[in-house]
Amino acid sequence: MKLSSVELLKKLSEADGPSGYEKEVSDVLLECFKERGEISKDKLGSLICRKKGVVSNPVVMLTAHMDEIGFMVKHLTTDGFIKFLPLGGWDSQVLSAKRVKVKTSKGDIIGVIGSKPSHLLTPEEAKRRLTLETLFIDIGATSKGEALEFGVKIGDAIVPVSEFMPLRNSRILLGKAFDNRVGCAVMVKVLDRLNKESHNNSVCGVATVQEEVGLRGAVTSTFAVNPDVAIVLECRIANDFPGVEKQDIYSRLGRGALITFNDPGMIPNIKLRDLVVKTARKEKIPYQIYTVNTGSTEAGVIHKSRSGVPAIVIGVPTRYFHSHGGIISLDDFEAAVNLVTAVVKQLDEKAVQGFLS
């Protein structure tokens, strides 16, 4: 399947795949991987696309998690409302009145996340933040029996409803699940580029499962791939909006790919990190240095796999993380594709051995 960057991002953003329920997005990626390498799966469901270059070693692992944050049906009330569990880290403040889709065996059911309107809150309730426990989903069923008839069952997955669209400035894109379908799209585009260029290694593109509930697919797929070096492709927070003081902005839309120097889960291999920065400079690829003390990625477990794996995270800045409406810039997306491709091409046996000295 050959798609433009925007077509690919739309297809991946609109595919539904919360943690543990990644089948739909995995099928899209399977199509994308078909002409790009040899495909396998680990036993948890992560999809591996191995593309051999001029030589087989070293093994370079690119990962992007394919799950998105969502919910699961916990129970139905006698009046036909759905109470739910989060799959991944939701902020309850971004949920009230948002549309969702319940993925039932009889098809998708649309609903809205309900909560008490402010008119009905007691003064004490008005002072408190909304909690996930107080929210519910209204699918328009008049009773539990009717909801069951619609096909809703405990354990069904629930996902945000959010149409993907370029904004008036068509380089700026709005959509759901950019965390981390953007990383998946970067991976597909990098594999595309490597099909046309030579590289002295094997590249394993891995679309992992269940990242949002604890980096689970990264653990099993890293064991399966046994990489010599790893690059994690991720959406990372952009904080260039009102309410953040200028000196506190560490990631801006449109200013380039994010090279992570530190997050709570990992400090990258310094030689690998320096190679990435040097490459960005040499190739004139816009980049930003990302150092944060919140939010970790799959690199947190990958770099500790077996006897250790030199690893780094290359990200795309995303506004309004973990919500129905993320915003990214196509310029940053393309910078990430260019940077990862240029780095992978340099990862031969000698370069990777050099990371360990």
Ligand SMILES: [Zn+2]
């Ligand atoms: Zn993520």
